Amino acid sequence: MDKLLQHLEKLNFSVNEAKVYLTMIKLGPSLAGNIAKEARLDRSSTYNALKALTQRGIISTIFENKRTTYIPENPKKIIDYYKEKEEIAKLIAPEIEKQFHYRKEKSAVKVFKGFKGVKTVFQDVIDTCDKGSVYHILGSEGQVSEHMPYYASILRARKEQKKIHTRTIIRSGRILKTKGKYTEYREVPVNTISPVTINLYPGKVAIFIWGDNPECILIENEEVKKTFESYFEFMWKHAKK
Structure with missing residues (x-):
């Protein structure tokens, strides 16, 4: 688990986001309270992490009976997320290079x-x-x-x-x-x-x-x-x- 946490942090997950994500992989579809308890985080930190993970598209939600259930998506979604970032970088890099006026020094x-x-x-x-x-x-x-x-x-x-x-x-x-x-x-x-x-x-x-x-x-x-x-x-x- 510690190794997975470290690797997720290298993918720019915060510590709490990594803990919450791995907890969800273990629990499956869960309520925020159960996730917070299992991850040993306070509710505020858990909700912030869930929000960030939702924005990345690697977890989803279902709202029923006035309660929100958080669902982990297929881990391949992580690869999809970073492929999308790479495509954006490739798209804007040529334009940024046109505006790059820094003159390289001799040393x-x-x-x-x-x-x-x-x-x-x-x-x-x-x-x-x-x-x-x-x-x-x-x-x-x-x-x-x-x-x-x-x-x-x-x-x-x-x-x-x-x-x-x-x-x-x-x-x-x-x-x-x-x-x-x-x-x-x-x-x-x-x-x-x-x-x-x-x-x-x-x-x-x-x-x-x-x-x-x-x-x-x-x-x-x-x-x-x-x-x-x-x-x-x-x-x-x-x-x-």
Whole structure:
């Protein structure tokens, strides 16, 4: 249940909305009072959550005998809800881009925090890399699969769809649980397990610091990227295949 709550929160459900929704899935059609009792929430919080879930279209209501019964819809409605949001985003994005007058500076340093921030950087890797291009990873410990298992397969699929090749330097002895279709590994004799991973891709260096609340420092500077890349190439040349 806790895992489901966490995943729903990542879909922008509030804590109370997630609790109420999972309670309804368990109970089936129910009155608000019964839902509040089972979810261990006060009535006001329950009604607010029910209202929000109704607006999303993932629950419905029946009014009979002067009482409202709340009914959970098929969970696939969640997918439908976000597909609709995606279509809206696709519709308005071109118009927003026309009005986007921000002039990109020659260099910039940005900090992204939390799992959402990390996902933003990974999506930037996918968007920035051309089809069939190569980017480099230094110090990977499989943190994406460990901390974001729900997202790791999505990221892998997006990379493979664009046929993006990855050259990854890892420490000797690291056990590889999965290997991407376009990923090549080489080993260096390092005993320390580091929470830091460095990604090098066109014009950018992304430094990930992994933990319960991960961060990423993104450096947008071609010269800095080339410098890191020269170090990477030296290590790659001398690393064990």
